Amino acid sequence: MSDHSTHTRRSIVKAVGATAAAGLFTGAASAATSDEGGLEVVESPTASTLYDVESTTAGAFAVGSGGVVLERTANGWEKLLDGGPTGNGNSVYGADVTDDGKRLWFVGSSGAIGEYDVEAGVLNDHSAPMDVTNNFNDVSVTGEAGEANVYVAGDSGKMYFSYENGETGSWDYTTPGSGAAINAVDFFDDRSGHIVDGNTSVFYTRDGGTWDKLGIANANHNFYGVDSDGFDDVWISGGGGTVYHWNGSEWVRSDTGDATLRDVEVADGSGATVGGGGKFYAYDGSKWAAQSTPTGQNLKAVLRGDTTIAVGAGGTILEG
Template identity: 70%
Template sequence: MSDRNATRRGVLKGIGATAAAALGGAALSGTVAAAGPWESVESPTGNTLHDVEFTAAGAYAVAGGGIVLERTSTGWQKVIGGGPTGNGNSLYGADVTDDGTALWFVGASGAIGEYDVESGVLTNHSAPMDVTNNFNDVSVTGSAGEANVYVAGDSGKMYYSFENGASETWDYTTPGSGSAINAVDFHGVRSGHIVDGNKSVFVTDDGSTWDKIGLADANVNFYGVDSDGPDDVWVSGGGGMVFHWNGSEWTPTDTGDAGLRDIEVTDDDSTGYTVGGGGKVYALGGGDWTPDETPAGENLTAVVRGGTDIAVGSGGTILEK
């Protein structure tokens, strides 16, 4: 287990009782899968929800049209309607600082926002270095106000700031062939992994230089990545494929036909979820991926684990377990 994940999940456990009280549910947990079936809950938007994260104030989801939703004791509510610029640019990825208080999100036309979940203050960091390409995902490490910010670009570039996204602190690199970087996840302050549209996985230990670690003969696109350590990486992709890196080799698993858009696994690799097309959810247990029954057939784009596990997707779909 990485130091960052140990710290981050300890924080989430610590804030879990407070968040759960507000939500009328159990405390957040990163180790035990939620019991019971998946249930569909009412959503205040019909726009596609592209990502979902737990914060110190509970769960948040980001969507098309620059919409940000918050899960409250009375259900999901819209807290931001037009994104960080107010222009309604769609939001595609989100992450939260290690202390759980700052939600970062990125999206179309260079949109980057930082939302303080305690004060409700939204800070606009959009178009760093005057870049207005689409951003697909974001990972942040450190505490609110002092975060390292890593943004995955649709043009194949990784943008990064080691000073909380301050305007003059951004830089970028192109890790691979220029194919779109679809997902990014960090397990340490400057250590993490990305996947791109050229069936490639890259690793960094300094947050700025990247080395390719796979994946030969994958034959599918990669959409999601869960970076739990230098020798513990999970990748989800097309054709129902899941790949696991143990530091020396990749192990593939074929779950079926659905394109799997997101994956989240516990640090000890005991439990997890991957989600994708047609409302598909697969749960990890006992070393095997098995299908979970869901009430929705809409494509799912993201999943997050907590006292209540949450999956989101097209048409404003929200599933809870």
């Protein structure tokens, strides 16, 4: 998510601005790129699966299995946290950043919810809201640090939300669909966004609390990634190499191959999607094309910017 006009979940320029964002990827952490501009493996301080990657005012962060949180520094990627927000080793599956780029929110197994102040280095634990200890698959936050609306996708099919920065007693929940696991969530405005669930369904909200179904009819693969840029601009990635785009009037399907695509991000006429077997596809505004990667590891998330970052199984980190 950047500002509310281009609020994509993993945009490198989220509330930081193009000039500041360019500075996030300077220093020794930068990976050498090939002459073709492809992605290359960079050194990772963990062998744990990395499920998400985000950009903040302090640089990029990645989260993963066992509650690991990595920070991209001038000296390379370093382990910031091991054990999740509670220290109990709960895996972290999703992350997002406040609109000003100052707080990293992340969620995971057994009700884990953390809020990390990237400038002060302070971790706040918001785990088990309403005493819920189910697995959380993803999170989207809107607003500035300390005043965020927080939306958490539950594996039990519920959407949990707080309009008061996740404070105790401020949480509520709703069940948008059939109770199938909600795999991903993304908001493009304070209380407007989209989710996808394990029943090949896409839902939208205009108030943050009530959800209506948007599709997708006759879809024959599960959905795993969502990039919500507006009510007439939504991107979905899923099984069987499928990418869908809602343009306000119809769903347009693209087929990239047979890899399960776990994440998608499109903005300003270009984009990327990643998935199983190290698959990476770039979008040029009209079509998706495969780009070679030096790994066969399953990729889970992608972050686009002056430097593109993809993360996945085995602690894999690609940059280019």
